[in-house]
Amino acid sequence: MNKTKEKIFNAAIEVFSKKGFYKATMDEIAEKAAVAKGTLYYHFKSKDDILDFLITEGLSLLKNEILEKISAFGNAIEKLREVIVIQSNFLFKYRDFVIILLSQLWGKEDRQNYFRENLYEYLRIIEDIIDEGIREKLIVECDKKIISSAFFGIISSILIFQFRNGEKFDPEYIADNIIKYTFNGIHYGK
């Protein structure tokens, strides 16, 4: 990604997350990127194309971070714990991206189907860990598709929590709580 394209990329994240994809205007992106509007179209085919690029890059970042870091951990429990930590930190660091993702994930447009397909690749990584855990008798028998979806749901949870609590947001504290919830459940004495 060259200098200009990167400026546009960053401006787009900022504007899309502030205004939402539809209310965001190419004019504003150009202004924020400090380039002419035509320059956007020299580097991207369309407004949609910017969004595609941005979602793909963002999910790539998350997937790669997960894949890199979990390999250092010995068993499925430790890996899933790390996934939660990474998700929490990722949301803290790339909040704007997550907002864009969650806004775009639910539609029936081709673009949005494609986003979900992309997300499923992420879920498959989690499924694999769950599978491993079940085989190692570290994780209870469960529907791995449902549980991996739940791991995604955690992202939504955290974002909602963050919206509600505003500044008082500590990713490690969040992660700790979610980990306890996820591994032991909330039922006392079980």
Next chain:
Amino acid sequence: MNKTKEKIFNAAIEVFSKKGFYKATMDEIAEKAAVAKGTLYYHFKSKDDILDFLITEGLSLLKNEILEKISAFGNAIEKLREVIVIQSNFLFKYRDFVIILLSQLWGKEDRQNYFRENLYEYLRIIEDIIDEGIREKLIVECDKKIISSAFFGIISSILIFQFRNGEKFDPEYIADNIIKYTFNGIHYGK
């Protein structure tokens, strides 16, 4: 809600969920509702107003159902179990509404802030149950804001699961799995 307004209401849910709020047009809503475009403006102030009305009604429906049904249950564990069941069935029945809600929840527009405020009322209901459970020593000590958010995250989870699995969706089966996960965690032997 009189007959015409209801036709518009239903048409709006259909169109908003199919196209998303921004791609939906008043023309299409009018066509689906089989009324003239001007009629929309007789019953609603604006396009935004239709959405507001729709979200408010939908969340009301969910809150009321929860409030009604949980009163029949004796303790917090049973109540939360019921919350999960209701959420799963609600998503099954009002999928289009849930899609609209999840698409609109993340922005920074006034309208969207207002939607979240509305949602927080729902979360407070769950918090209260958690509180009750903690006092009754049925639920472990935990950050109730985080856990109530997690209960909301479950909705996202289920919707993602449903998108992925398509037709094969059994709300009771989902609820069972989520309940086990929520109460006992996934850690084997704990």
Next chain:
Amino acid sequence: MNKTKEKIFNAAIEVFSKKGFYKATMDEIAEKAAVAKGTLYYHFKSKDDILDFLITEGLSLLKNEILEKISAFGNAIEKLREVIVIQSNFLFKYRDFVIILLSQLWGKEDRQNYFRENLYEYLRIIEDIIDEGIREKLIVECDKKIISSAFFGIISSILIFQFRNGEKFDPEYIADNIIKYTFNGIHYGK
């Protein structure tokens, strides 16, 4: 065609012929028609659609006039003479339309293929008359496709002549000359 659509129709003829289709702007058409720009799109699907409508209407007018008037004439010679007279007068009266037609007739876009197909219907009318004339031994054996094309070429001739001569244009004088040329040729003493 209702009042508003007709205003747009007339404005479009004026603007297209003055500026050419591509240099013409919807803004200018709207201004000349004294309606808002959006109104153009209420009555026509697109700029292309206005052009289509306009060409179709114009060629219809010409075809209908030809078909109506020639039926009054007894033989092919008289009919073709009338065709030339009508063409000359038509060009005099609907000069702007003819300019638009001749500008658009030569391209390879779908729209332009469609225009030519439409024109061919006109040529077929002339072919039929030529056929009739050949059968009646009033017209020499000839390739009727070439000769009917030549009848169309006359329109270009006349328009070129008119461009060159400016104001001094008498459609009857032109028609007389073309008729002599067409029926007797220019070879002296033949």
Next chain:
Amino acid sequence: MNKTKEKIFNAAIEVFSKKGFYKATMDEIAEKAAVAKGTLYYHFKSKDDILDFLITEGLSLLKNEILEKISAFGNAIEKLREVIVIQSNFLFKYRDFVIILLSQLWGKEDRQNYFRENLYEYLRIIEDIIDEGIREKLIVECDKKIISSAFFGIISSILIFQFRNGEKFDPEYIADNIIKYTFNGIHYGK
């Protein structure tokens, strides 16, 4: 014309005739010419300038061919016959150029006025031949401006014929037919 300029020239003819002047883009011309876009502007002042150059060159070619070849013929009749033959062959050989010319001839832009002025020089050549023929009593008394315009109209005719007939186009056959028509008319027994 050096190598690069010639590549651009040929690319421009191809693109202008395929897309029409307005739909043609400098990008596409550059691509077809296999040079960078900036290079176009090194050799031509503007897109208009390419068109001007191209029309001027094309009409020059036609005029020169006419002037060269007709001098070999003894009288006006033979010269005009040759004009028709040349026109027919020219259209066969430089069809793309003719399409561009006929698309551009009818507008009121300065450039287009200039094209017509250029064309009139061609018509004057024909007028001179007609004049000569009238003086020699080989051609009937007629309005030479109208008849020379008709000679231009023949070009339009032939192109229309060619569009209609597609592959089955024989320039000599066409020329023969047009010659008979032009000299003897189509009236049987005259």
Next chain:
DNA sequence: TATGAATGAGGGTTCATTCAT
């Protein structure tokens, strides 16, 4: 209550042209 023709601000996109290299 209901209609639908008319509005016009706003936004995505195109593309000829420029200019530093």
Next chain:
DNA sequence: TATGAATGAACCCTCATTCAT
């Protein structure tokens, strides 16, 4: 001579909203 990234004016089209009937 040649390049191609960058520019920005221009333009088509959309669509929420209005209002006379």
